[in-house]
Amino acid sequence: MKELDELVQCKISTPNVVDELMEDLEASNEVPEQEMDCDDETSDPSWKPQQLQSEYDKAADDNDSAPKEELSHKGKNEREEPKGIVFLSQLLLLFQNCHRCFASKPNVSVTRSGTMLTLETKCTLCNETMTWKSQPHLLGKFPAGNILLSFGILSAGASTTKVLRVFKHMGLLGYNEVTYYYHQRHLLIPSIILYWRSCSIFFVRIFSSGENERCSLFHQNG
Numbered sequence: 001m002k003e004l005d006e007l008v009q010c011k012i013s014t015p016n017v018v019d020e021l022m023e024d025l026e027a028s029n030e031v032p033e034q035e036m037d038c039d040d041e042t043s044d045p046s047w048k049p050q051q052l053q054s055e056y057d058k059a060a061d062d063n064d065s066a067p068k069e070e071l072s073h074k075g076k077n078e079r080e081e082p083k084g085i086v087f088l089s090q091l092l093l094l095f096q097n098c099h100r101c102f103a104s105k106p107n108v109s110v111t112r113s114g115t116m117l118t119l120e121t122k123c124t125l126c127n128e129t130m131t132w133k134s135q136p137h138l139l140g141k142f143p144a145g146n147i148l149l150s151f152g153i154l155s156a157g158a159s160t161t162k163v164l165r166v167f168k169h170m171g172l173l174g175y176n177e178v179t180y181y182y183h184q185r186h187l188l189i190p191s192i193i194l195y196w197r198s199c200s201i202f203f204v205r206i207f208s209s210g211e212n213e214r215c216s217l218f219h220q221n222g
Contacts, residue, residue: 078136078144079151085172086134091117098123099130114175115145139187146175150183 047055060066073081088110098106103125111118117134135144153160160180167174 078138079148083145085170088117091119095119095121095132098126098128100128101126112173113143113146114179115149115173116143117173142183142187146179147183147187149174150180151188153180154184154188 071082076082092108092110095106095108097104098121101123103123106121106123109120111120115135119132120129121132122129138144138147149163152158153163160177164174164177166172
């Protein structure tokens with residue numbers, strides 16, 4: 001228990017991130033109505049051919065010319081912010097010119113840290129260098145996509161091996177399986193325990209307090 005307390009104190013240094021992750025975990029456990037109608041919540045819904053076609057046409061996910069909802073990241077945290085799959089060849093089109101003097105064909109190197117891409121450019125004319133990263137960081141050092149991938153796997157109860165295998169078949173950048181277990185042990189589980197303890201303390205205070213103080217606590221915590 002002492003080791004666990006040390007992990008909680010050392011690894012989880014930003015409570016707002018913990019709160020956001022736990023709120024998202026609670027939201028992810030809410031089963032949509034169409035899934036609740038299935039006999040087995042782990043199975044895919046049954047589709048009739050005519051229903052499949054009509055729903056597919058309505059979704060228009062493969063129709064690039066159909067009107068689409070405009071995306072925005074304003075007012076959203078790292079998990080809520082929209083994310084898309086970007087092909088490297090398409091991304092490099094944005095780095096065909098120097099971002100300072102606009103000279104063509106700067107030297108571009110591409111590396112990755114799990115799901116995060118890092119591009120470094122150096123102009124052959126003005127020698128300007130620029131570093132661009134495809135993701136922000138969480139907890140000061142971890143690529144947000146790596147943490148959110150681990151969080152998604154854990155909260156969905158998915159198989160890490162199968163999820164990463166899907167990534168491999170797509171050519172989608174992921175991480176090594178051991179990274180998930182590191183996140184689970186040192187970040188996610190301590191976050192859950194920290195959140196559980198804070199909730200336990202809150203409810204102990206409620207049930208051990210008088211009526212007036214109980215109402216005050218509820219108002220303070222929304």
